[in-house]
Amino acid sequence: MSQVSVSLIVLAAGQGTRMNSDLPKVLHPLGAAPMLHHALRAGQSLEPERVVVVAGHGAEAVARAARAFDETVDVVVQAEQLGTAHAVAQAAPLLADEPGEAVVLYGDTPFIRPETLQRMLAARESHEVVILGFEAKDPGRYGRLVTRGDELERIVEWKDATDQERAITLCNSGVICAETALLFGLVAEVGNENASGEYYLTDVVALARERGLSAGVVICDEAETLGVNTRAQLADAEAEFQRRARAAALADGVTLTAPETVFFALDTFIGRDTIVGPNVVFGPGVTVESGAEIRAFCHLEGCHISRGATVGPFARLRPGAELAEDVHVGNFVEIKNSVLDEGVKVGHLTYLGDAHVGEHTNIGAGTVTCNYDGVSKHRTEIGPRAFIGSDTMLVAPVTVGANAMTASGSVITEDVPAEALAVGRARQVNKPGLAARMMDMFRAAKAAKKGTN
Numbered sequence: 001m002s003q004v005s006v007s008l009i010v011l012a013a014g015q016g017t018r019m020n021s022d023l024p025k026v027l028h029p030l031g032a033a034p035m036l037h038h039a040l041r042a043g044q045s046l047e048p049e050r051v052v053v054v055a056g057h058g059a060e061a062v063a064r065a066a067r068a069f070d071e072t073v074d075v076v077v078q079a080e081q082l083g084t085a086h087a088v089a090q091a092a093p094l095l096a097d098e099p100g101e102a103v104v105l106y107g108d109t110p111f112i113r114p115e116t117l118q119r120m121l122a123a124r125e126s127h128e129v130v131i132l133g134f135e136a137k138d139p140g141r142y143g144r145l146v147t148r149g150d151e152l153e154r155i156v157e158w159k160d161a162t163d164q165e166r167a168i169t170l171c172n173s174g175v176i177c178a179e180t181a182l183l184f185g186l187v188a189e190v191g192n193e194n195a196s197g198e199y200y201l202t203d204v205v206a207l208a209r210e211r212g213l214s215a216g217v218v219i220c221d222e223a224e225t226l227g228v229n230t231r232a233q234l235a236d237a238e239a240e241f242q243r244r245a246r247a248a249a250l251a252d253g254v255t256l257t258a259p260e261t262v263f264f265a266l267d268t269f270i271g272r273d274t275i276v277g278p279n280v281v282f283g284p285g286v287t288v289e290s291g292a293e294i295r296a297f298c299h300l301e302g303c304h305i306s307r308g309a310t311v312g313p314f315a316r317l318r319p320g321a322e323l324a325e326d327v328h329v330g331n332f333v334e335i336k337n338s339v340l341d342e343g344v345k346v347g348h349l350t351y352l353g354d355a356h357v358g359e360h361t362n363i364g365a366g367t368v369t370c371n372y373d374g375v376s377k378h379r380t381e382i383g384p385r386a387f388i389g390s391d392t393m394l395v396a397p398v399t400v401g402a403n404a405m406t407a408s409g410s411v412i413t414e415d416v417p418a419e420a421l422a423v424g425r426a427r428q429v430n431k432p433g434l435a436a437r438m439m440d441m442f443r444a445a446k447a448a449k450k451g452t453n
């Protein structure tokens with residue numbers, strides 16, 4: 001099928017009462033991203049010309065989240081939630097003149113696959129209105145699809161359905177596709193004389209049929225239509241998201257030693273032949289190139305790890321951590337907003353924040369960039385091939401030149417020139433016999449104290 005122009009409408013105005021939350025439902029995190037981003041991402045696969053999010057409850061926060069995903073997204077506010085058709089109608093002023101197809105998604109239905117949306121567009125060749133349906137194991141209160149052969153005659157909401165209609169197991173997912181102008185034309189005709197007093201988007205099917213147009217169903221797996229209405233369903237959705245993300249990583253050629261203990265974010269990217277050990281958590285914004293190794297118990301967020309680098313076990317990479325090729329970050333190391341050039345080694349017990357470390361520099365155990373003075377953050381610059389001795393405190397702003405060294409236990413408050421050795425610690429003094437004399441003194445004092453009791 002040739003690429004048609006698509007307008008995407010994402011319904012996200014509902015409060016989500018059953019979440020029992022101050023946060024709008026679509027902003028609850030799933031795979032370390034707002035739930036809304038999952039629907040936007042599925043829709044993005046259609047390369048839509050326009051994307052409109054219909055917000056209502058918490059509209060400002062929802063708008064911010066939508067624009068964080070993609071700043072070209074438009075947000076319209078549905079002040080009162082009068083039903084799904086009313087929600088779609090809010091997008092009409094922005095989209096009515098758009099050519100091509102309109103696709104409606106729900107912000108609280110995160111698992112619709114891009115392939116499924118493509119199948120819906122393809123089905124538009126045989127039907128003017130295409131609905132995404134699924135065979136429900138427990139049809140509950142879903143809208144029921146009343147079909148005759150290939151044709152979808154109408155959708156009946158559970159509240160309005162007869163016992164006979166409630167026995168139907170083919171259900172409405174909510175996803176719908178039609179030519180944009182037609183969809184808005186039909187939506188404008190929808191009334192609210194029904195059991196809920198709402199404007200049902202589902203009524204567009206019967207209205208299209210009244211015009212002599214054809215409606216059809218594309219069927220997907222029930223797992224794709226999983227909606228989130230409660231915290232329990234959010235937990236189920238998280239488990240499902242992780243299951244899929246693990247399977248996708250394995251299929252992409254990533255080794256997961258213990259897949260069920262690795263947690264991904266929606267935007268995690270990991271290259272081929274990278275190995276991820278047990279109990280690793282990927283927060284938002286992590287990219288790992290091919291052939292890297294993330295050892296057990298790492299927590300990574302907002303960072304980039306290049307080819308051949310090894311991280312962990314027990315390392316924490318925070319936003320802005322940028323590891324070049326063959327960097328080694330070892331146990332109990334935290335890195336934030338710092339660039340480590342090729343071949344840098346940070347083996348143990350170290351904090352690097354707001355720093356740049358030149359290539360092949362070695363950072364000794366217990367090194368700390370003291371980047372915060374209680375008010376502002378300051379930078380540490382370390383040149384290439386330097387050697388930072390164990391337990392060095394680098395009091396920023398400070399610079400250590402190329403090929404320089406710092407002595408162990410130094411507190412570095414002044415810049416260190418290239419090739420210099422900086423010693424910033426008290427000179428050692430040995431007092432002959434003093435240790436033994438002191439021990440005798442302490443023992444005598446303890447014995448005297450016992451005697452008085």
Ligand code: UD1
Nearest residue numbers: 011012013014081082083084087106142143172173174200
């Ligand atoms: C809807 C469908 C039903 C389908 C089910 C699948 C209708 C009338 N019914 O029912 O056939 O089986 O979804 O989950 O469409 N929303 C708005 N503004 C509104 C109303 C809803 O933005 O005025 C948004 C909600 O935030 C939600 C989505 O639309 O994301 C669906 O609304 P919801 O009230 O959950 O619809 P259901 O009653 O579940």
Ligand code: CA
Nearest residue numbers: 108227228229
């Ligand atoms: Ca619902």
